[in-house]
Amino acid sequence: TRWIILVGKVSSRFVRQLRANGFSLVLADMRPPIRDVDAVVCDDAAGAYDATRHLAKLGHERIALIRGPARHPFFEALTGGYRRALDEAGIPASDALVLEAALSPQGGYDAAEALLALPARPTAIFTNDDMAIGALRAIHERGLRVPEDIAVVGFDDIEYAAHTTPPLTTVAVPKEEMGRLAVRQAIAQMEQGEQHVYSTTVVAHSLVIRSSCGADMQPAPAHRS
Numbered sequence: 001t002r003w004i005i006l007v008g009k010v011s012s013r014f015v016r017q018l019r020a021n022g023f024s025l026v027l028a029d030m031r032p033p034i035r036d037v038d039a040v041v042c043d044d045a046a047g048a049y050d051a052t053r054h055l056a057k058l059g060h061e062r063i064a065l066i067r068g069p070a071r072h073p074f075f076e077a078l079t080g081g082y083r084r085a086l087d088e089a090g091i092p093a094s095d096a097l098v099l100e101a102a103l104s105p106q107g108g109y110d111a112a113e114a115l116l117a118l119p120a121r122p123t124a125i126f127t128n129d130d131m132a133i134g135a136l137r138a139i140h141e142r143g144l145r146v147p148e149d150i151a152v153v154g155f156d157d158i159e160y161a162a163h164t165t166p167p168l169t170t171v172a173v174p175k176e177e178m179g180r181l182a183v184r185q186a187i188a189q190m191e192q193g194e195q196h197v198y199s200t201t202v203v204a205h206s207l208v209i210r211s212s213c214g215a216d217m218q219p220a221p222a223h224r225s
Contacts, residue, residue, distance in 0.1 A: 005183065025037045025038070026183075046205065048155065053085040054209075060123050065079065101131060108131025126152075127153075129156040129158040147214030157208055166211035169210045
């Protein structure tokens, strides 16, 4: 038997093809599309919920979401968590505040430009870290301040998140822990053979509070035309 640890989101078809070809699999950061596969995942929807709820608790009501490509499992999860937090906070969801963009700093920049051009711009933006870097640049270029004029929260806690201007509040995913657990699951498959019981392990995320969210500011900044 051959073992593979797949890291990140891959197509369900690819997983099924590998399994059909006799590979034993552990998925890291992807929920299994079939039963006989182990997985280690983070609850991305819960992370998005916590980030959006944090912004709502700070008084923000116009919270924008910059998301990546449609039908991408990660961004579907982020959208679900974002909308659940808005619903629980009694904040009406606005399609105008949810933009799809390329998964890159440039994509975040372009989407933020569009959001800032709205007649009533958002007072907060939630996105992933890569796109948040571009969003911060767009905000600064317009002469606006983060977080005084607009708050920004990311997702992933990439290396550069602590070094943006200002440092980025973000949802941290324990990638090293996920890697260790995935290796342990692969070893368990090898040792237990046909007796192995496949499972999905969910690791805990955390909200890392830095300067970009305005946690010390109450209430949220009002829109200035």
